[in-house]
Amino acid sequence: MYMIIDDEKLQRTLEKAASHTDAEVTDILNKAKKLKGISLEEAAVLLNITDDTLLQKLFDTAKFIKEEIYGNRIVLFAPLYISNICNNECVYCAFRRSNTKLKRHASTRDEIHQEVTELLKQGHKRILMVAGEAYPGGGLQYVYDSIKAIYETTWNGQNIRRVNVNIAPLTPEEFAELKKCGIGTFQVFQETYHKETYQKLHLAGAKADYQFRLDVMDRALQAGMNDVGIGPLLGLYDYKYEILATLEHAFHLDRTYGVGPHTISVPRIEPAEGSDFSLHPPHLPSDTDFKKIVAVLRLAVPYTGIIMSTRESPAMRNACLELGVSQISAASRVNPGGYSYDKQNGSQFTLTDDRSLAEVIDAVVDAKHMPSFCTGCYRLGRVGKDFMDMAKPGLIKKHCLPNAMFTFAEYLEDFAPAPLKAKGYALIESTAKEAFAEGSAIRKMIDDNLAKIKSGKRDLYF
Ligand code: SAM
Numbered sequence: 001m002y003m004i005i006d007d008e009k010l011q012r013t014l015e016k017a018a019s020h021t022d023a024e025v026t027d028i029l030n031k032a033k034k035l036k037g038i039s040l041e042e043a044a045v046l047l048n049i050t051d052d053t054l055l056q057k058l059f060d061t062a063k064f065i066k067e068e069i070y071g072n073r074i075v076l077f078a079p080l081y082i083s084n085i086c087n088n089e090c091v092y093c094a095f096r097r098s099n100t101k102l103k104r105h106a107s108t109r110d111e112i113h114q115e116v117t118e119l120l121k122q123g124h125k126r127i128l129m130v131a132g133e134a135y136p137g138g139g140l141q142y143v144y145d146s147i148k149a150i151y152e153t154t155w156n157g158q159n160i161r162r163v164n165v166n167i168a169p170l171t172p173e174e175f176a177e178l179k180k181c182g183i184g185t186f187q188v189f190q191e192t193y194h195k196e197t198y199q200k201l202h203l204a205g206a207k208a209d210y211q212f213r214l215d216v217m218d219r220a221l222q223a224g225m226n227d228v229g230i231g232p233l234l235g236l237y238d239y240k241y242e243i244l245a246t247l248e249h250a251f252h253l254d255r256t257y258g259v260g261p262h263t264i265s266v267p268r269i270e271p272a273e274g275s276d277f278s279l280h281p282p283h284l285p286s287d288t289d290f291k292k293i294v295a296v297l298r299l300a301v302p303y304t305g306i307i308m309s310t311r312e313s314p315a316m317r318n319a320c321l322e323l324g325v326s327q328i329s330a331a332s333r334v335n336p337g338g339y340s341y342d343k344q345n346g347s348q349f350t351l352t353d354d355r356s357l358a359e360v361i362d363a364v365v366d367a368k369h370m371p372s373f374c375t376g377c378y379r380l381g382r383v384g385k386d387f388m389d390m391a392k393p394g395l396i397k398k399h400c401l402p403n404a405m406f407t408f409a410e411y412l413e414d415f416a417p418a419p420l421k422a423k424g425y426a427l428i429e430s431t432a433k434e435a436f437a438e439g440s441a442i443r444k445m446i447d448d449n450l451a452k453i454k455s456g457k458r459d460l461y462f
Pocket residue numbers: 092093094130131132133166167168169188189191232233267268269270271272278311348349
């Protein structure tokens with residue numbers, strides 16, 4: 001058991017930060033621009049900003065940091081729900097055991113092939129595999145087999161290059177097996193870090209154990225998992241508390257293992273079939289507060305990816321691209337079979353952004369961001385601490401930006417309608433010109449690789 005969350009400390013920190021001066025806020029924003037993060041106390045002050053002028057300054061700082069570290073690239077992925085069968089009782093989720101109206105199903109290996117084929121046909125290269133906590137046959141074998149089924153699916157010479165997973169917390173022995181499957185990031189959301197609230201909202205099943213869930217990333221990193229992803233489910237408890245607690249979790253992992261979380265997700269509760277609670281979540285952050293959350297995270301942990309799902313509207317997703325979000329899902333379905341064999345039944349919650357991948361990419365390009373399907377770091381072993389060591393001196397831009405261009409060029413060649421293809425290549429060209437000097441070795445390498453992709457070569461990265 002780890003002492004990650006000190007409830008009294010968090011409450012005290014928030015109370016103290018409630019009164020602050022404009023000068024204090026400005027000092028914190030200036031410190032954040034040095035790209036070294038900010039303290040828990042400083043994050044608490046920023047979370048308490050209400051003044052519009054200060055909020056705008058916070059947003060501008062987040063945009064500055066995002067551009068300094070990540071450039072204009074945005075990583076795209078699709079969730080793949082393999083099963084909605086679950087033994088737990090999370091009051092906000094349609095998959096909870098007592099929801100007898102929900103049609104339950106766990107995809108078979110063939111069905112997973114069908115689902116992945118559909119995603120490959122759209123142009124996806126990265127999948128987040130998701131499941132309820134009750135696996136056919138018991139034990140984790142179903143999970144390992146499903147990851148294998150995703151990787152082995154091919155369509156027209158294309159395949160999925162990185163599988164991240166969002167499944168229930170594992171034991172050390174299970175992590176050792178999972179590691180053999182070659183996954184990218186292991187994600188678990190704590191939902192709420194506030195223990196009393198957690199116990200009221202998770203009524204039965206293994207998930208009722210707050211501490212087993214809270215300690216999961218320690219077990220994961222000790223068992224040799226490279227990248228882990230955390231996050232609160234926003235709407236269950238006071239968002240200021242949740243964000244400070246998320247930061248405490250991140251700081252704890254960084255201190256203890258020399259590497260913080262690879263990603264932080266910011267899911268906001270959406271209406272879920274059969275869950276009255278999900279229709280009226282007691283602490284849903286407003287849209288302004290939501291943007292503030294993203295911005296504060298960007299300042300506090302500048303090298304941690306921030307993930308935003310299709311729970312959010314297109315307008316909110318576009319706004320957050322400017323505030324530091326670095327990964328977004330697109331064209332998502334949240335039920336087993338949703339992409340192919342059952343487009344109707346058994347969804348976890350209502351989706352807000354139902355645009356196709358091409359439509360999302362079109363909007364991303366219009367906002368001058370570079371869509372990326374890159375998996376280069378993961379496949380070259382630049383993961384965990386190695387990734388962070390590379391990221392911290394600002395190398396993300398140098399490696400990730402060219403790799404993003406290559407994967408986006410592949411997408412333009414293989415999947416994009418003509419207008420998007422023209423727009424996309426124009427963005428690649430202008431970004432290359434802006435970021436890398438004419439005649440430099442890197443510029444030459446980019447031009448060479450783009451020419452190779454146009455003539456049919458695929459999967460180039462460095
Ligand atoms: N069953 C596993 C678990 O709970 O950890 C993993 C998958 S669960 C399907 C993924 C996440 O969906 C949960 O961690 C929770 O944060 C989120 N979720 C559940 N109900 C939701 C709702 N009504 N709106 C938005 N997100 C929800």
